[in-house]
Amino acid sequence: xxxxxxxxxxxxxxxxxxxxxxxxxxxxxxxxxxxxxxxxxxxxxxxxxxxxxxxxxxxxxxxxxxxxxxxxxxxxxxxxxxxxxxxxxxxxxxxxxxxxxxxxxxxxxxxxxxxxxxxxxxxxxxxxxxxxxxxxxxxxxxxxxxxxxxxxxxxxxxxxxxxxxxxxxxxxxxxxxxxxxxxxxxxxxxxxxxxxxxxxxxxxxxxxxxxxxxxxxxxxxxxxxxxxxxxxxxxxxxxxxxxxxxxxxxxxxxxxxxxxxxxxxxxxxxxxxxxxxxxxxxxxxxxxxxxxxxxxxxxxxxxxxxxxxxxxxxxxxxxxxxxxxxxxxxxxxxxxxxxxxxxxxxxxxxxxxxxxxxxxxxxxxxxxxxxxxxxxxxxxxxxxxxxxxxxxxxxxxxxxxxxxxxxxxxxxxxxxxxxxxxxxxxxxxxxxxxxxxxxxxxxxxxxxxxxxxxxxxxxxxxxxxxxxxxxxxxxxxxxxxxxxxxxxxxxxxxxxxxxxxxxxxxxxxxxx
Numbered sequence: 001x002x003x004x005x006x007x008x009x010x011x012x013x014x015x016x017x018x019x020x021x022x023x024x025x026x027x028x029x030x031x032x033x034x035x036x037x038x039x040x041x042x043x044x045x046x047x048x049x050x051x052x053x054x055x056x057x058x059x060x061x062x063x064x065x066x067x068x069x070x071x072x073x074x075x076x077x078x079x080x081x082x083x084x085x086x087x088x089x090x091x092x093x094x095x096x097x098x099x100x101x102x103x104x105x106x107x108x109x110x111x112x113x114x115x116x117x118x119x120x121x122x123x124x125x126x127x128x129x130x131x132x133x134x135x136x137x138x139x140x141x142x143x144x145x146x147x148x149x150x151x152x153x154x155x156x157x158x159x160x161x162x163x164x165x166x167x168x169x170x171x172x173x174x175x176x177x178x179x180x181x182x183x184x185x186x187x188x189x190x191x192x193x194x195x196x197x198x199x200x201x202x203x204x205x206x207x208x209x210x211x212x213x214x215x216x217x218x219x220x221x222x223x224x225x226x227x228x229x230x231x232x233x234x235x236x237x238x239x240x241x242x243x244x245x246x247x248x249x250x251x252x253x254x255x256x257x258x259x260x261x262x263x264x265x266x267x268x269x270x271x272x273x274x275x276x277x278x279x280x281x282x283x284x285x286x287x288x289x290x291x292x293x294x295x296x297x298x299x300x301x302x303x304x305x306x307x308x309x310x311x312x313x314x315x316x317x318x319x320x321x322x323x324x325x326x327x328x329x330x331x332x333x334x335x336x337x338x339x340x341x342x343x344x345x346x347x348x349x350x351x352x353x354x355x356x357x358x359x360x361x362x363x364x365x366x367x368x369x370x371x372x373x374x375x376x377x378x379x380x381x382x383x384x385x386x387x388x389x390x391x392x393x394x395x396x397x398x399x400x401x402x403x404x405x406x407x408x409x410x411x412x413x414x415x416x417x418x419x420x421x422x423x424x425x426x427x428x429x430x431x432x433x434x435x436x437x438x439x440x441x442x443x444x445x446x447x448x449x450x451x452x453x454x455x456x457x458x459x460x461x462x463x464x465x466x467x468x469x470x471x472x473x474x475x476x477x478x479x480x481x482x483x484x485x486x487x488x489x490x491x492x493x494x495x496x497x498x499x500x501x502x503x504x505x506x507x508x509x510x511x512x
Contacts, residue, residue: 028075028083033203040210047168050356086198183220242286247341249279254334283311299370303350313378332385365441373434379427384491462493
């Protein structure tokens, strides 16, 4: 047991190290003398994808679009962006452009390249050869690299800080456009002063220019009706990183729950419960912050709906754990919460940037439809986890009579079977309501309640699988392995409906 306990401690320390480690990269730090200027510029209003954001958030989005990460070494996004702005040669020489295709990685010998490497003619023959093999396959990724290279070559051209009633302008665009008023002129002049201070590495002058620039842009934005009241929340959300903190808390909760299960220490369950509760609190902070920042329910894309579903899943797990309806449910919520949040932030299919709501989604039915659907998926995810435990214990660990330590520590097969039935009984009505709300929404938006779109069809298939589960479980007396297998298949239907349809069978729902 002592050896087992040490293994758990080592696992916790290793996980903490992985979660807190900085991504390696070129040195883009400005130096401690620039700390005052960087702190001041964090609150600089910048228009980005239709929203007025802080320069800190803008820099995270800018750097993420290029490299897929929001830090470079020990430099945060804003400091890295200012470093790139200071020296165009640094911007084009820094290996920041992420390569996602193995063939490109082999060609360049690295998963990240610089603009200089991208422009280097010695690689062009290899790129032409790839295009010759399959132009349709390679045109899009190569155009994407060209777009990211363009971002690095013109860092200044991305700072839209001169307010207008519609689209804001960069200082260069405002100068070309003409008709500058007093505040516009002040913004352009202080921006030039900041640039000069960066080039000269004059931190004192840079801090003064940063202070006056933030004041001028804030005053101008308020004159144009673009309030800055949410900038404090924007900065808090992107510096506090509530979803990352939730992930870490879910990780530690899962480890504590696992230790309690294996060591038979009931009191450790309450420690896990507390950590899981704190993780949910951070998850709620993130969801509420996004709701306020976007001015709408954070359910318009896969990242938002996915993180909402994780929160719903953990909430259901905590409620059932508190009611003592099923002992493994806290472990299930913690493990799946951590895994799903890592997927949400690491998988390339998820985009965490807050963007305006597309016209097709501007309906109150979006909230009703997606909330009920995602809460049903939350319940089914917990059922899926317990189904796996049931099948593993039943098939590989000798069932309730197994001599294996893990088999003895796991809940009884009967209790897991009962939990599965109860949680599917919660998820199925929610899925039914979600499909009904979606049909009403489709009738108002597209003039028909049902059109056999791929996602609609697979939603119906998933609904049918869980309907079969409840039918055979309640009326035919199915239980145990057969019921667990049907539940397992049902969640595979959920995964294909939510993820697979979007990328394999595109249709009207591809943007969800």
